[in-house]
Amino acid sequence: MKKKTLVPFVIFLLGICLVSLIVYITDTHENEQRHITAQLNATTYGERIKTEITDGIEITDALKQILISENGEIHQFETIAENLMSDSIESVQLAPNGVVTDIYPAEGNEAGKIDLINDKDRGEISCYARDNHTIITQGPFELKQGGYGIAVRNPVYLKDQNEQEYFWGFTIVILRVPDIFSDSIHALSDFGYEYSILKTDTPWSNIYKVVYQSDEQINHPVSYTFTIGNDNWKIEVTPKSGWRNNTLIIIISGIFLTIILLLTVLTRVWLVAKEHRNKYKILAHTDSLTGIYNRYGFDELAEKMISKNPQIHFVAALLDIDDFKFINDIYGHGYGDRALKSLADSMKAFFPSNALLGRNGGDEFGILLPNCTFEEADVQLQQFTKLPKTFSCHGEKHAFYISLGYAEYPTFASDRSQLLRCADAALYEIKLHGKNGCMAYREGLQSGVRKQLGFAxxxxxxxxxxxxxxxxxxxxxxxxxxxxxxxxxxxxxxxxxxxxxxxxxxxxxxxxxxxxxxxxxxxxxxxxxxxxxxxxxxxxxxxxxxxxxxxxxxxxxxxxxxxxxxxxxxxxxxxxxxxxxxxxxx
Structure with missing residues (x-):
């Protein structure tokens, strides 16, 4: 009694320890995977944002190349700027000597015509761009038209008659935020991330300023840093649901606790039900499709029956379905299984309850009739062979046929193995003579005739x-x-x-x-x-x-x-x- 209680209890305690270890390992692994995935997403969309901003910079480069090729002049500026515009660009500007003179579109942007070099808010960073020959980004700042923007200023240098380089001014693009990287932030949101996009306030500063961020606060984010011109940018992301996958932990805990409880209960049931093992042994000897004995069960029981009663007569029969492979090829294996089950059901209905029935594998079946002679079995086996056999397919019944060979113990065999070999020889003899028939074993038949039927x-x-x-x-x-x-x-x-x-x-x-x-x-x-x-x-x-x-x-x-x-x-x-x-x- 103590064993039946103690063993399940020990298993339960060990199971709890195992579940705790599995949950810890899973949580750690999931946390690492989420960090890795988040880092990949931060890197991917950081690079995409960089590309999107770089697309805006390319507009300033295009204007710059025109200025260089035209010695500092741009004819039909409005036409060129109009062709360069996109949905995420607020305006395109020219600033000769640092003074904004041309803006497209002009309407609503009149206030943008300022002296960048001497402006209180823009002067220092503009001078930095001019003196260091580098593109700078500034912002975000509030736009007069509403929303926020980032200014991209690209310094332009020309050469005078003496081939001396001089500062011409800036080509400028004002990018709308968050329009310029809307695809990236929508993708991050769809993938279940909170995000924040930041940039250094100035090229010489290490202090980051938020350019745009999602509505919720982000905790313990992973980040990816990239450079545009001399400005450092950073994108930070964190899963909306946090770094721990609580749902997965609950599911795993529930599954394994259930398994542990089931294992505990099954252990007790197993200990209590030792005396019922014979029932499970029968299940191990049964073919799951047909419900009759499988080959192992059939051979074992046939051996026991003959060994236990060596003096009485037995008739063993082996049979299979004619052209069974053709049924599988034409109708499919599901309908082949129906034919096998139909044959097994007809065997159970036809033969007496003391007959041993088994499926030896594939479409081959075995029958052992105890206390029976050849003369007694002949009529019975002939009748069974001729009995109509069908299976259903799409509402229609399709006929199939069998071949059967049988032999008698101890007339032709001294043990079970030899008896089945004789029945096998008779079966394949009928196969060679047209199938769909029943034949008894006789001296001279060889079971090796299987080799003659090797063509599928x-x-x-x-x-x-x-x-x-x-x-x-x-x-x-x-x-x-x-x-x-x-x-x-x-x-x-x-x-x-x-x-x-x-x-x-x-x-x-x-x-x-x-x-x-x-x-x-x-x-x-x-x-x-x-x-x-x-x-x-x-x-x-x-x-x-x-x-x-x-x-x-x-x-x-x-x-x-x-x-x-x-x-x-x-x-x-x-x-x-x-x-x-x-x-x-x-």
């Missing part, structure tokens, strides 16, 4: 030298079943699913519309008259909607599963015409 339908179809399809031979409703790779390649369909989708699984939809009635009539006239389907020429619809001139040769056969079906081989008409005309002309 897919292997054959993929390597046949020609393009072919299989479809239901029905005048009213033909149905495509299969097309090999060569046909798909010739007609431009990427796979059989695309072929089925674009043709609605109808052969007639592969024929050009104006030829459909004639071609179908021609095919059925030949069939009804008792002749083999002769060569027929028509235009085959390809995947891209174009048509390929083809020659087809079909043969109608009777399939146990699908009734009458057409096997049709296709040849490229033009290719044959060219090839054989060249051959015979030579």
């Amino acid at each position: 339908f897919k292997d054959i179809s993929e390597h046949l030298p020609g393009a072919f399809i299989i479809y239901r031979a029905d005048k009213e409703k033909d149905e495509l079943f299969y097309a090999n790779d060569e046909f798909l390649h010739m007609s431009g369909y990427k796979d059989i699913d695309e072929l089925f989708r674009l043709t609605k699984k109808r052969f007639r939809n592969l024929i050009r519309e104006d030829e459909q009635q004639q071609i179908e009539s021609s095919i059925w006239e030949q069939i009804d008259s008792g002749n083999e389907n002769d060569y027929i020429h028509f235009h085959l619809r390809k995947a891209d909607g174009t048509y390929l001139s083809v020659l087809d040769h079909g043969r109608i056969v009777e399939s146990q599963q699908y009734g009458k079906v057409f096997y049709v081989l296709f040849m490229d008409w033009e290719d044959m015409h060219i090839r054989y005309s060249d051959k015979f002309s030579g």
Whole structure:
């Protein structure tokens, strides 16, 4: 009693310690990841903001190059400035000798015509730009038109007749804040960040001044610093939800606490229910799809049954579904599973309760009938083999068939292993003689005949030298079943699913519309008259909607599963015409 209580309690305590460690590691890792991600975003959008401001600087550079090339003059300034304007630019200005004389747009910007060199607020930084040959940014400052702006001043230098450099003045762009970097701040906001954009108040200062920031205060941000001209800029970001992912911590804690509680409960249940292990052992011996024994369970129980009663007679039968791979290829593995379950259900319903039933793997099943001789089992197994077997697909029932081989112990075998080998030999003997039948083992049969059946339908179809399809031979409703790779390649369909989708699984939809009635009539006239389907020429619809001139040769056969079906081989008409005309002309 103490063990049943103590062990779960110890597991619970150890689990709590483990959960605490996992939560700590997860929290630390998540915090680091959030810092790394935030730093990447700060770097990315810091560089983007730098680029956006640099785009404004390029406007001053463009004006500067015109001034240099035109020896200090700009003709049609308004036209040039108008072409340089964008949504984030408030105005473009010229300041010869540091005095703003030209502004575009002029309306509403009259107050901007000032002497920058001698202005109280702008003089010192403007002189710095002039004397150090460097671009400077100043702001943000309130605009007369409303909002805020940043001034970009680019000093211009010309050469006199003696090739001596002199200061001409400034080319200036006023950038609207936050319009100039709206894309970046919107992206940061969408990604769940609070942000702040700052710049040094002057090129010679280390004090940063906020240019623009989000509504909420940011705590413990990561930052990225970049330089424009001689000004230092900085962007700071922090997640809106903070650096700790509380939701993740709660989820992980909840999941692992639940697991620990479940583990504790399951441990107690396991300790209490030791006596019920046989039940779980049965589950380990059962095939999950069919509900009967799996191979391990079947072999183990068959061994025990024969070993326990070595004097009585047993009949072992092995059976499988004929052309099961074809069912999987045509209908898909889901419907193949339905066929397997249907077969297992019919076995459970047909055979007595003392019969051992198992699925040995794939589509192969085993039956062991205790206290039974060959004569007693023969009629029963023959009846089961002939019993109709079907599976449902899209509301329709499709028939399938089985092959079955059986052998008797101890007449032909001294143990379980040899008994099943004999049954296996009988099974594959019936496979070699047309399938859909039942055969008893007899002396001389070899289980090695498996090797003679080593060709799979897919292997054959993929390597046949020609393009072919299989479809239901029905005048009213033909149905495509299969097309090999060569046909798909010739007609431009990427796979059989695309072929089925674009043709609605109808052969007639592969024929050009104006030829459909004639071609179908021609095919059925030949069939009804008792002749083999002769060569027929028509235009085959390809995947891209174009048509390929083809020659087809079909043969109608009777399939146990699908009734009458057409096997049709296709040849490229033009290719044959060219090839054989060249051959015979030579």
